[in-house]
Every structure is written in structure tokens, then in C-alpha cells.
Amino acid sequence: MIDKLKEISKDQLLAEVKKYADSKAKFVTGSCNDLGDKLEVTYYFNASPGMDMSALRFVVGKGEEVPSMTGIYLTAVLIENEMKELFGLKVKDLAIDFGGHMMLAQDSPVLPMLKSEDQKAAAQKGGK
Amino acid sequence: MAPRTITPFGPQHPVLPEPIQLKLTLEDEKVVDVLPAIGYGHRGIEKACELNEYPKNIYLCERICGICSAIHGMTYCDVVEKLWPLEIPPRAKYLRTIWAEMSRTHSHLLWLGLAVDALGFESMFMQYWRIREKVLDILEMTAGHRVTQSVAVVGGLRRDIDDDQKKHCIEVLKDVRKEAEALNNVLVNDYTVKARTVGKGVLSYDQAIALGCCGPHLRASGVKEDCRQLGYWAYGDLSFEPITAPGGDTYSRVAVRCGELLQAIDLQLEAFAKMPEGDIAAKPKGSPPANEAATRIEQPRGELFYYAKGNGTRNLERLRVRTPTYANIPSLLVMLPGCEMADVAIIVLSIDPCISCTER
16 A cells, blocks of 8 residues: 555646645655556655655556656656656657657567566466 | 767667667767667566466566566565565564565666776775675575575575574674775775766656655655664664765765665664574475565665566466666656767666666
């Protein structure tokens, strides 16, 4: 369980992120989970000064566009590019767009963090 | 406006221990823009951790980084213990703290050696690395290996430190402290070091927060934040206060690491003195439940963040690792523009970049 997790919609993202920026909170990182036909995105923030962590979470369909928060927190540029190329999250208006090749080379596997059919079947059966 | 050229800095460069490329836009010798390019060391470890049973992931996570290998292993175990939840024995908390601080000691000695080498002080570089060998020797004696210590298991640790080892560690640490203090005094007071670092690569308090920086890099901008303040493992029992410096420049980052080097040794000595007797591991039963957890541990370079999601099987649904350099790279976009080309090397080095950590 993640403490202080707030579930939002992707349309609320920038307004919620702005509140963090206005309160001088630090952006920690994001994580993305493959839920099948959807992606779950979580962003973590740290109150500053202090070490109080909280998080924002939204779920989007694969192929749906989500706004980039790099206009508010430039430091999110790496994680948003990473989620774009490893999970296929369609991030709109990235401050720096590495075009799908920040981590991956031209001949790397495509969207390697998405679950394979074998992984999904193993999880359903209760083991590898 | 002077003509602009784009000069690649790295991925192979004498001051870079690991590959990262900075595309520097220069006007004569002045940097006006920078674009970092990573991806040379991406190994897909997060994906591999989904495919292995959860106890085997310890070995994978220990190989994310060769400098703070023990901390990666222990942090992975920490986040999996939070999934259950599972409480580790008090002695295990102290042992984790001791090995974490030992890692910080040799990591900071490594960085100080690299930094002075980049400034042209080859003799001092050798002195820092000579005393680092003593720390690596006690790591090898207690954990069994110089680089990949592999002491962590979910529930605690696989190795203990006996009384003879403890006595020897204390002697060595006191000796290292004395030598490190003498070297630090030369370093922070040297005219050339000051000329090359004071006012170089400045990052203000507000910029450090806005850019999500962490670790000594953040604290050198005057921000008093350190995950050890959370009191995890034995830190709550030890006298710990974050070390900060006000300047926000490369010199402040040197000074913070000099202070933290001595502080790490003091924390080990205090932990050895207070360490209780008892078990070193609690035994987990079954598989991690369908749950999720996040943890934050202070690595030598800053906040290490692990997120884990279990699905009730022996495999994790997801493991996410955010290392400190990942958080600190964006600050180069602010620190480098305006500086001279000759200062790029020491400014980049001043964030203590660990690229194998960053790319996982």
C-alpha cells in the first residue's frame, strides 16, 4: 500500500501537479504498470523541506494521450521519455523528446516493459 | 553572436568512469546549451526482476551498481519486506546500517579521488584510493567480497559480524578517519581547488528543489534533506544530522562529501557500539502478497527509491528503481550553460554520476 496516494484522472494531472509545484514540493519519480488494455501511471512527490512523500495515480487506455508535466517539473523529462519508450505511454508536449531512443537503440525490442502473454498466463495460474 | 559549435562530451571521456554523452552547444569556449544522452548501459533489470522469483532478484539488484551494490540488495529486501509486511530483527537493522555506511565511506573516497584527479592532483588521488583500499578490505572481511557483497536476504542478512571482526573494523575505521581528515583539510583549503570549484556549476536552493535533486548534490545547495532522517534501520537510534553547505557550487559539493565521509565513519563506530545481540534474519513464509510498497534509502549519491508490486505469486508484478543520478542529471541543464568548456568535466563529476545505476 502506498501512503497518501490520490487517484485522479489524466485531465486533472496538470492542475494537481501545479499544486505540488506551488507548495515547493520536490518531484521524486514516476512508475508505470501494464494492466492489460490500460496503463497505470503513478507520480511521487516529496514535501520540501521534510521527507513526507505522497503520490498521484491515474489510469489511461493504451494509445490515449496524456499531458507532459515537464512544463511544471522539467526534471520529469527522463521518466516521461522512459515511460514513452518502454511502455508506449503517449506523452504530449514533452520539453525534450528523445523520440523513443533515450534508453533504447534502433534495434532494441519494442515496448519491452509491456507484459508478454506468457507473463500474463503465469500470473493468472499463480506462478511462473 | 559568436559562431556556435556542438561538441560531444563523452560517452568515453577521461573524467567519466561510465558512459554518458553531453551534447554541448558552445560559443567559443562558453557553454550555451546542453543535451544529455543516456542509454549506453541499459540492461533491462526491472523487466528481468518480473521474470525471476522474488528471492533471486536480490542478486540482480546487487548488480545495478558496483559501488553501492550492498545498498541496492538491502533496499530491494526492504521494499519486499514492506509488501508483507515483515519486521527484521534489531541486530539486522544495525548490520544493514553498518554495511550501508561502509559503502558510503568507500564511495565517497572513490569520488574524492576521481574529483582531485580531474583537478590534476594525481598524488592526492592515489592517497584517497590508498585509504579506500582499507575500507574495501574490511568489507571483504565482513561481507566476503570487495564489490558485490551480497549480504542481504528478505527478512534480514545472511552474514553476521563477529567480535573479532568488529574489533578489527573499529581499529581500521579510526585509522581511516584520521587519514581522511588530514587529506580533506588539504583539499578544502587548497588554492587551486578553490580556483577550479568555487562559483562553478552553481545550483541555488530553489533550483535544487525544483529540479528534484537529491543527496550530497542537494545538500550542497543548503537543503537539509536526507532519507536517513526517516530513521529506517538503525538510523533512528544514532546521532545523525544531515551535512549541508550554502554555496550550491562545485566547492560546496566537495565540502559536503568530505564531511559525509567522516560522518559515515562516526555512524559506523556508533552503530558498532550500540549493536544488540540476537538473530540476524526473520524467515518469510510463502510469497509476497498482492500488495504494493515503496521505500526510500539514502545511497552515497542520494535518495534511492524502490517500488514493488506483488501479485500473490513468487514473481513480482512490477519493480521500479529510481536511482539518485537519475534525479540529478536534469540539474546539468541549469548548471552547465554559462560555464567554460574547461569546467564542464569537474561540474559533471560534481554530481557523482553513476550511469549503470541510472540506466539499470
